[in-house]
Amino acid sequence: MAGRGRPRGFDRDTALRQAMVTFWERGYEGTSMTDLTTAMGIASASVYACFGSKEELFREAVELYGAMEGDKALRCLETSLTAREGIIGALQVNADRFADPATPPGCMVALSALTGTTDNPELRDFLAGRRALVQQSFRERLERGIGEGDVQDGTDVDAVAGFYATVLQGMAIQSRDGATRARLEAVIACAAAAWDSLARGPERPALR
Amino acid sequence: MAGRGRPRGFDRDTALRQAMVTFWERGYEGTSMTDLTTAMGIASASVYACFGSKEELFREAVELYGAMEGDKALRCLETSLTAREGIIGALQVNADRFADPATPPGCMVALSALTGTTDNPELRDFLAGRRALVQQSFRERLERGIGEGDVQDGTDVDAVAGFYATVLQGMAIQSRDGATRARLEAVIACAAAAWDSLARGPERPALR
DNA sequence: TCATTTCTTTGTTGATCGACAAAGAAATAT
DNA sequence: ATATTTCTTTGTCGATCAACAAAGAAATGA
Numbered sequence: 001m002a003g004r005g006r007p008r009g010f011d012r013d014t015a016l017r018q019a020m021v022t023f024w025e026r027g028y029e030g031t032s033m034t035d036l037t038t039a040m041g042i043a044s045a046s047v048y049a050c051f052g053s054k055e056e057l058f059r060e061a062v063e064l065y066g067a068m069e070g071d072k073a074l075r076c077l078e079t080s081l082t083a084r085e086g087i088i089g090a091l092q093v094n095a096d097r098f099a100d101p102a103t104p105p106g107c108m109v110a111l112s113a114l115t116g117t118t119d120n121p122e123l124r125d126f127l128a129g130r131r132a133l134v135q136q137s138f139r140e141r142l143e144r145g146i147g148e149g150d151v152q153d154g155t156d157v158d159a160v161a162g163f164y165a166t167v168l169q170g171m172a173i174q175s176r177d178g179a180t181r182a183r184l185e186a187v188i189a190c191a192a193a194a195w196d197s198l199a200r201g202p203e204r205p206a207l208r
Numbered sequence: 209m210a211g212r213g214r215p216r217g218f219d220r221d222t223a224l225r226q227a228m229v230t231f232w233e234r235g236y237e238g239t240s241m242t243d244l245t246t247a248m249g250i251a252s253a254s255v256y257a258c259f260g261s262k263e264e265l266f267r268e269a270v271e272l273y274g275a276m277e278g279d280k281a282l283r284c285l286e287t288s289l290t291a292r293e294g295i296i297g298a299l300q301v302n303a304d305r306f307a308d309p310a311t312p313p314g315c316m317v318a319l320s321a322l323t324g325t326t327d328n329p330e331l332r333d334f335l336a337g338r339r340a341l342v343q344q345s346f347r348e349r350l351e352r353g354i355g356e357g358d359v360q361d362g363t364d365v366d367a368v369a370g371f372y373a374t375v376l377q378g379m380a381i382q383s384r385d386g387a388t389r390a391r392l393e394a395v396i397a398c399a400a401a402a403w404d405s406l407a408r409g410p411e412r413p414a415l416r
Numbered sequence: 417t418c419a420t421t422t423c424t425t426t427g428t429t430g431a432t433c434g435a436c437a438a439a440g441a442a443a444t445a446t
Numbered sequence: 447a448t449a450t451t452t453c454t455t456t457g458t459c460g461a462t463c464a465a466c467a468a469a470g471a472a473a474t475g476a
Contacts, residue, residue, distance in 0.1 A: 004420075004421050004422070004473080004474050004475070005420075005421030005422025005423070005472080005473060005474065006421075006422045006423045006424085006471075006472045006473040006474085007422080007423080007472085007473060007474095008422085008423065008424095009423070009424070009472090025323075025326060026323055026324060026326045027237075027322070027323025027324040029237055029238055029324055030237055030323050030324025030325070030326060032462080032463065032464085033463075033464060033465080034462085034463090042424085043424065043425060043426085044464085044465075044466085045423090045424070045425075045426090045465090045466075045467090046423075046424065046425095048464095048465065048466070049422090049423070049424090050423095053464080053465080054464065054465090106322075110381060111322050111323050112323055114235070114314075114319050114322060114381065114384055115233070115234055115235025115238050115319050115320055115322075115384075116234060116235040116237050116238025116324060117238070118233060118234045118238060128384075128385045128386070131381070131385060132385070156394070158394070159394040159395070159397065159398055160398060162382070162387075162391060162394060162395055162398075163375075163394070163395050163398035163399065165378070165382070166375055166378035166379055166381075166382050166395050167371075167374055167375060167378055168378070169377070169378040169381040169382065170373075170374035170375055170376070170377040170378030170379075170381075171374055171378075172381075173318060173322065173339070173374075173377040173378075173380075173381075174370070174373070174374050174377065176322055176323075176336075177336045177339060177340070178336070179370070183370060186364070186366070186367035186370060186371070187367070187370055187371050187374050189367065190367055190368060190370075190371035190402065190406050191371065191402070193402060193405040193406055194398065194399070194401060194402030194405060194406075196405070197401040197402060197404070197405060198398055198401055198402075212443080212444055212445070212450075212451050212452070213442080213443060213444070213450075213451035213452025213453065214441070214442045214443040214444085214451075214452045214453045214454085215442085215443060215444095215452080215453080216452085216453065216454095217442095217453070217454070240432075240433065240434085241433075241434055241435080242432085242433090250454085251454065251455065251456085252434085252435075252436090253435090253436075253437090253453090253454070253455075253456090254453075254454065254455090256434095256435065256436070257452090257453070257454090258453095261434080261435080262434065262435090
């Protein structure tokens with residue numbers, strides 16, 4: 001297993017993490033190979049030898065991002081005693097991340113390839129799929145809540161999961177616009193206050 | 209006032225509208241001059257002569273977008289009898305726009321320059337300012353509602369305005385990901401159901 | 417020691433980016 | 447009719463894009 005030839009002069013995980021931060025900050029299209037090689041501290045040929053291409057590097061970076069934060073939110077959903085606690089907790093985990101001064105503001109999955117990838121539908125769908133997974137995990141947690149009794153039977157789990165996913169994605173933009181941790185908390189508090197109207201009452205909320 | 213020299217061979221408003229749609233679809237950085245000249249049907253030299261630069265053209269396109277939709281939402285806020293009706297109505301006006309099959313999905317102001325403009329802070333701030341204006345108009349409508357009695361005195365208007373702005377921005381991403389008009393309506397219904405918990409009760413919503 | 421393997425450095429590739437210069441075309445003013 | 451003005455067409459500019467080829471450097475195995 002030990003390589004035969006000259007060993008790699010950089011740490012792959014470290015380089016990937018630095019690439020992730022760069023993509024997170026500047027987006028996929030907004031990040032040039034020069035940006036990457038500068039941040040990673042290696043030459044472009046090493047990037048291609050180690051990661052294949054800019055797009056493959058980006059996909060790995062997104063998976064690393066998901067492994068770091070997504071897992072924490074998923075664990076919050078799983079270990080929570082109620083669906084409300086789980087979903088609101090997941091929002092808070094993300095708010096922590098979005099407002100962390102050590103990393104770029106907002107969510108990499110939500111923001112790094114929304115537009116500008118019109119002629120790369122695979123990459124767009126890749127990220128859209130990651131976003132859909134979050135929404136699906138919300139829905140599954142709501143369904144579990146129905147089974148466990150803390151969510152009223154008859155709740156429109158698709159609508160409620162979509163609502164909280166929408167709030168989460170909106171928080172990513174708010175964070176990009178400079179929203180502090182406290183402001184994100186205030187948004188979450190509002191979303192939490194809506195809970196009983198959505199997942200407690202058996203009737204669909206009236207629109208007007 | 210009648211021009212002396214050769215008259216322009218294209219309609220400025222039409223060309224601007226086509227540029228707006230292109231920026232809306234592909235984002236600022238994702239739109240090339242070739243994309244623009246193709247969509248507008250004119251050569252790049254004509255673009256520069258008529259609009260100055262790509263960035264100035266984009267700013268004009270954003271202002272046109274705001275004049276088309278922002279005004280409708282603002283009128284909804286002004287003419288509504290209650291703050292609730294105004295803000296929920298503004299969300300619906302935007303949902304109409306986001307899901308209109310005749311135009312690109314989602315919101316141009318929210319999506320067209322979120323990342324990829326790291327080295328152009330003026331442009332980023334320009335769009336962030338437009339987003340802040342929406343949030344401010346929500347806040348002002350809430351304050352008016354307090355004065356008119358349909359919003360409980362003591363309501364945290366900053367938090368509530370931020371919440372509904374967050375939902376609106378999240379809807380833009382949902383729309384980009386393929387959300388139908390009906391799904392956006394479901395999100396709005398959830399946001400509307402939260403209203404009484406936020407703007408009716410005098411107490412701040414409890415977080416847990 | 418030396419051949420082999422792998423990585424790094426350096427340089428370059430064709431394509432595309434936004435922007436503009438120069439010249440030709442079409443209108444008005446005198 | 448002719449000069450003037452303005453627009454359009456054509457071509458091109460230097461910069462930058464993602465990607466890779468070739469050669470030098472540094473490790474291992476025999």
